[in-house]
Amino acid sequence: MTEAMQAQVVLLHSNDIHSRLENAARIAAIIADERRVMGAHRVLAVDIGDHMDRMRMETEGSEGRVNLALLQEAGYEAITLGNNEGLTYTGAALHELYSSPSRFAVVCANMTLDSTGERPDWMQPGIILEKNGLSIGLVGATANFHPFYKLLGWTTTAPLEAIREQVSLLRSRCDVMVVMSHLGLPLDRQMAEEVPGIDLILGAHTHHLLEEPIVMGETTICAAGKFGDYIGRVEIRIDSATGKPVFSACCLPTGAYAERPEAEAIISAYGEEAKLRLGKVLATLDHPLPARVDRESALPNLLAAGLRRLAEAEIGLVNAGQLLGGLAIGDVSAGELHALCPSPINPCRMMIAGAHLREALEQSLLSEFVYKPIRGFGFRGEVLGMLAVDGLSITYDASCPPMNRILHMEVGGEPFQDERVYSVGSIDMFSFRAGYESLANGESYSFFLPEFIRDVIAGELLSESALACCNQPRWRPIG
Template sequence: MTDRSQAQVVLLHSNDIHSRLENAARIATIIAEERRTNGADRVLAVDCGDHMDRMRQETEGSDGMVNLELLLEAGYEVVTLGNNEGLTYSSEVLSNLYKQPSQPAVVCANMELTSTGERPEWMHPYTIIDKNGINFGIIGATANFYEFYLLLGWTTSEPLQAIRAQVAELRGKVDVIVVMSHLGLPLDQRMAMEIDGIDLILGAHTHHLLEEPLVIRDTTICAAGKFGDYIGRVEITIDKMTGRPLFKGECIPTGAFQEKAQAYDIILKYREISRHRLSRVVSTLSVPLTQNPERESPFSNLLAAGLRKWTDAEIGLVNSGQLLGSLSIGDVTSGELHALCPSPINPCRMIIAGEYIRTALEQSLLEDFFRKPIKGYGFRGVVLGKLAVDGMNITYDNTRPAMNKLISVKVNGEELLDAKLYTVGSIDMFSFKAGYESLSKAEKFDYYLPQFIRDVIEHELAIPASLQLCHEHRWHQTGAIQSN
């Protein structure tokens, strides 16, 4: 910790913890120490979204309740929603979470329920909090994934317009206007340039770490990176001459701090609850479903076939890196599926020209692609992996030059035509120009929410014919070198 000044208020801010629950427990220790040192009336703790991530067993098995209890135990007073809260849980699940007694204030200015055109009773565009004689007006906003939110019962709007309206509402009523922004650094910088009256922006979403604040015009921008590796700390005083707030910001590494005992107990409690909940048996296998991201495998074939059927498409197409291991003979539990497919990625139906499919298939034969590490876009795996397909038969020669290895690609018995449009059951990640980027050039995307691709797998595991067909090869090698 740095030397304490005579700050009137210390604001502590976290963001993008993504269910690194142990770091959340360390942050709880830091918040408690600040309150002991400065007094509760001089400390304000807020979280800027993506505290939850369903890749974590305790979060998945508790519908996010472990995260909320950690926030409550640490004494957070204000939170906003990130896309990992808003896009991986239905509005009903979020309502059950945020109707808890003594919950933090939930602020988000650019979300409404589609059914009513209004915010739910637990969400507000802003909140006003008094700390040690300073009135804070705190506005929240989240990234405008409009098309996705609409499928979950939400209507989102352009965030800067919504923020501008709330700043106009608050100015003159409070001493300090703070925006909790789950929008990303580029939009935060634009916000500071375009909207008058914002004193402090606390950033998130793009996982940027600002060890020293940015100052743009009269606005200070702070952000604390990702995964709870840091917590942001801002000392705030009001200049007696001008009446304007002054900020002194830093980011504190959390690794050296002990996990707060009460927070650790919450994690243990929900670990046991989740272990029990995720022990549900979804299938019993008589033959193993093996998986290898570098070659055609039955497990990834099963997923490709499931996506094809789920979306009523001609072709199924998915990167095999979505699956982190194989399924053995015997019972398969929902917890095992979660461990092997932790990504909060949704099925997607695309209409796309054959030439872009062909490009992706060619790339899938190259080590630079199938061994490529990838992060973000919902992906919680390690490497991209080769493409698993269904509804296609592919003949290739690995001895031929890169991007010229395909000999024949047949779609349901007919040659793939570059100019023809095909319906493809796939994943939303590709629409974000991630991994096999040619697949982002589809004419149209239709998304399937709230289901994740592990829900598709669970459905396929219950169909005996699917468990047989996934062992049939779709990729056929000619020439001297066998890679699949």
């Protein structure tokens, strides 16, 4: 093999697995195979965040320990945090996970603890790893959801400035400068243009699959899609004439690989543990709570009422598509509630003008919104669904023209006013202009973390008055 063909190091990168644990087990097999063929001293494996997703039973039931165990067993040497790690777990939970003995480094340059202004002991802004005679600098960064992180005791900063600082510190000490970027492709492109000294950007967050890398100036950008359907593979060598790194990159589909038996055993063990933990009975119902996406039903109403109470608001409002099914008579377990509402979406309190609420409520009467598919924003359902409300009564005529079907509304017995600003208990997804986009036009938003909307339902299931009221109609058709 000629020098031009030789790979001094093979870098394997995964991202946005979102607890597709079977694919994580396949990736573990690929990593093991690369180490067997190339030699462990020539293979570096890193993960670029969102390995965890609490929609998965094993992840929810183990507080993320199944993901940690899979990363360790596969022999990852460095990871960065995605928003699914950083925003769906408390700081204490992350400390318990990552401060335990680990074979990998947690690398993130734009996160510090509010309490100290420093990073926890288990986090580093950047590191240098030696592989087969190459010094490889790694800097990590995560998406800057500052208001949300603040509620969990973190401060996040502008990622490109944090990356620039770390690159300037490490560049002279390494042969290859790599950024592990859970920022999304648009910011990766901006980084390549604006931050000098970066050789390779490994991307995540926006789920882009770059089967061919993007080359911008002297920087190469790679990304391996989502859900572990692919793993990125980058061959690295140093050009003898220029002394600069040369990359040959691709994405390998994982579906053809068998799951690594050691990883399968980890998934199975944590699955049994999760069944026991999530088997806890939260409440016992003496009447069913159905959930429909296309018409008013009891369980979405119960959730809307719980959001209103939590936010101490005049109105409660949520899309029915957040719920994947209803609840039957009898015991309700934590696992059942998790299965019906697996999203990491958080409650919020918005202050918003009546006109923007009316627009969303009119859209809620249109099938193109009720059945609109939604992806991202923490949503784990299939379609948007109609709006369930509380504290609000709506009289409408479905035979009227679209966007003119609501005839009358009342809030607390008083006529609804388009020009008035209302307090609304709702969900953070709407603030991102997702689904019912007019709900992103609020004057202010206050978010509740670490509560998930399934926690709101769990509390309402213990309230006899809430259970009695959720069957009372809020939407009243005429004609």
